[in-house]
Amino acid sequence: MGSINRYRFAQEPIHQPQRKRLICIGAGLAGIGAAYQYQQHLENVDFVIYEKNADVGGTWLENRYPGCACDIPAHGYTYSWEGNPNWSRFYVSAEEIFEYFKGCAVKWNCMKYIRLSHRVTEARWSEQKSQWLLKIEDSTTQTIFEDQCDVLLSATGILNKWQWPDIQGLSRFEGKLLHSAHWDKEYNFEGKSVAVIGAGSSAIQIAPSLQPVVKKLTNFIRSPTWITPEFSESLAKDGRDTKFSPEEIERFNKDKKYFLEYRKLVQNTGSSSFSLYYKGSELQKQSVVKFANLMRERLGYNEELCEKLIPKFPVGCRRFTPGNGYLESLIQPNVQVVCTGIDEITPSGIRAADGTEHGFDAIVCATGFDCSHRPAFPVIGRRGRDLAESWKEQPRHYFSVAAPGFPNYFILGGPNSPIANGSLISGLETEINYAFACVRKMQTENVASMEVKEEVVDEFLEHRDSLMDAMVWSGGCRSWYKNGTINGPVIGPWIGSTWHFNEALQTPRFEDYDMVYSKRNRFSYLGNGRTIGELTGADMTDYMREPGA
Template sequence: MGRSCNTNVRDVVENGDANTSSYKYPQRYLGQARSIRIVMVGAGVTGIAAVKLYKDTFPDREVEFLIYEKNHDITGTWLENRYPGCACDVPAHAYSYSWEGNPRWSRAYVGATELYDYYKRRASQYGVEEFVRLNHRITAINWDDKSGKWTIDVTDLKTGTSIKDEAEIFINGAGFLNNWRWPDIAGLHDFKGKLLHSANWDDSYEFQNKTVAIIGSGSSAIQIVPQLQPVVSHMTSINRSKTWITPEFAAEFAPEGRTAFFSEIQKDNWERNKDEYLQYRKRIESSMNNFFSMQFKDSELQKTVFENFSKTMKERLGHNEDLIKKLVPDFEVGCRRITPGHGYLEALASHNVTVRTDPIAGVTAEGLKMADGSVIAVDAIICATGFDTSYRPSFPVVAFGKDLRDLWQDEPKSYFSIAAAGLPNYFIMSGPNFPLANGCLIPCLENNIKYAYATAKKIQYDGIKCLWPKQEAVDDYQEYKDSLMDDLVWTGSCSSWYKNGKRDGKVWGPWSGSSLHYLEVMSKPRWEDYEIRYLSRNRYDFLGNGRTRLEIEGGDLAYYIREPGATLV
């Protein structure tokens, strides 16, 4: 059994450990992998990709792999979010896996149901069902330093029984917008009408001719409002913060916006002409990756979009001065999440909508009680108030007596978004300062998986028991990140979930650079940034008996010989 990950090998040698002089090389060859197990939580878009990349990376399945998913089905976000108007903000052709597109998307900006269907089909093709345990919720993980494994507590939600599992590596793929929450408003659950949350929608409720209050002005509310406004008798929109409502992302590829559908002829052509379709995908992806200069506060592009978006918002509000004062931001474009709100401003300017920006004092049985003492009586209250954005895991993650939830109580200090100091063999998909607003998202999620698997291979082949980012590496990255953020819009004069709802807090949301910057930085691990502990007291134990896999299993023993012009491989 290997030594504790806290044991300093040099101290052991200097203090004359009894085994120091009796070391014996192992009877195995160089390159002989040890068996390890990876457990992941979350079978959303990232989890589905993780199965596909697992098969690519470990074709001989020398590594075991399992995903626990709390829901009854896969796809995560696109299973859970089904509120009216729920759709992807970016063009669908930029919301596919990098290794294969979908030439048969129905339109430029697709809805939740079509996204669910697409990723469900991908999962079937990749054989995801073999690696996923549905209706299983992870309740805690604890690092067992003696065995060099995570012990994992799981609840089978169908039977209520508790399960114990273990793995050398744990991947947290639960997502950064997964744990929805009710707003902290006094008396909220005293309301006698229909209370809904955008992330826990009830399709059975009928809104026709109802009076409705919707709390929130983020992306969910922006999609819900134009869907419900035409059918309700009256809507009160509580806009606690201003939001930049922008044109569609990569709109040059879909001038008709949300109404842009692809013909069957176009879809058939893309399916037949792979090169043409690839070029189309690359053009959209390039467009999405080509706006980072806007994120600098003093850039010319930032000044231009500020003027343009202000102008278009005012026009869409019908130049209503009261609404302009309430809704058009004066802070930097992108300081809060920008959202292409198709029909949103027009809905807020409609005859049956009232926009309120004053504080809510509480909720009564009849509706909302405002700070000025007035009561807004309604049939239904919709809370489009988002998620827990603290980045603290939803279950205990304990190593060496410390819980990550406590370590990140005040600020989630990650290493390049993917790991945390003191957490052995623990990887976070889309963790703090992941590029969620920096360009294209999906390739960065894929990159996180590849990074974790590269580390798994090192653990497999190099005799490593555990590793984690050095504290000084985390501190240096945080210092760099905070310095660059000073010049970016995310530290601007707004309150934002990027700063955990604060106006002047540190930025926990986006990466400190473009998506392309992130992909290049994360293309391979910087092992010099890691604290590494080995299975043996001798770090070179993995060298084995002096022979290689080629010699033992057979193969080309002169693989390094080349001859110009020769066709022999």
């Protein structure tokens, strides 16, 4: 009887990769990058991406408001494995950015893995199967079907769930109501009286674009924003108007060594001022003086506006922006700035907190997104744990990429990713590499599920909060870094530079996870005593070296 149940080794070499299925939700920057990396670094893995929109591109597909552009230098906003020598300008518009990322998806054959117009409506962990069970809505056929996977990758992004502001009476407005992330390109603003609610990056781009064509523009500002010089201005000879000449573009295309060095220069220049983010640092003190003087100059030394619009909190507490033309637009005769807050939206306009009535033909809500990191659909983990409910107070996460109670679930661009303090795309690439390293671990060591430990998350968040006390993001400002609060936990940027983030996640700390194995003996992956390399005729002596040889 004992011999029947006796353990028997597997007739296969060590680290034989087991078949796995990987599903990614979202085909924005992260999803496209994941499709490329999948083709380079994973084998024996079925892969599909479900994308709710009718095309790829995420943020750069959805945002089409006037003036929409990236204030980061274009050559610092590409994947590491392939730059774009054909950028037309130093700072490019949303349309050109979209074309780059869509072009990457096509060039790298990513589109064959992407199912467009497919919205995931539920993800539920099955303990019995050690798999995620998904419900997906096909918006073209209005049908719902099911799928399942061993590993679930969330690439839905932080700037994804746009939301109307929570202002009483919003639905009663009888004029044109727009949101910066849900724009109506057919609406004609010419000669209209228009309100712009907000003073974040979108509002700062919209206001100067509308000001020359509208009859009157009123900007409602709850919290001011630091307006700064252009990012990496030392490399932009004509500031915001810097264009690349045909000769420069030709050299970028032909001289690959020169082009790579230029890309590195842009990246290093953009990340050279990280000390700004430490409270009380010398660069922080210098920046407050420099940027305040710049804002006064751009506001035409209008003391009333300077008092209202120059922040009292540290530079970087909210995301600062160059705001090309924004402050200059606010001092034009057809522009009014209201900082008293909004009491309610009326059928004809807005009633400010001081009781003043303002009539408008159109209201533009540049009020941003739901930045709580709570998913837009039910994600149900072990023991029925709902991720949205679990993260109601704040995201309980690990290194931005994992959450306790949600095995085999990895996040790209999650809470405390390097989203505003360095190279966004470099951080996303690091998260993709991290998730795929975990997939390979599961494949080659018979791991059915891996879940980050609760006590590990407690200690990680304790460290995060301690370090955030020293960073300007925890300063006294209302910010989406703190999910729209003034004193809440900082769930936006990483607790350091992008380079710090990349090094921290370079090698997964598997000891921080609880592992469940698919075989009774965890060492069954050792197999029959042979390696894949020796069985396939690989050179098994490539470890040998001879000085001078």
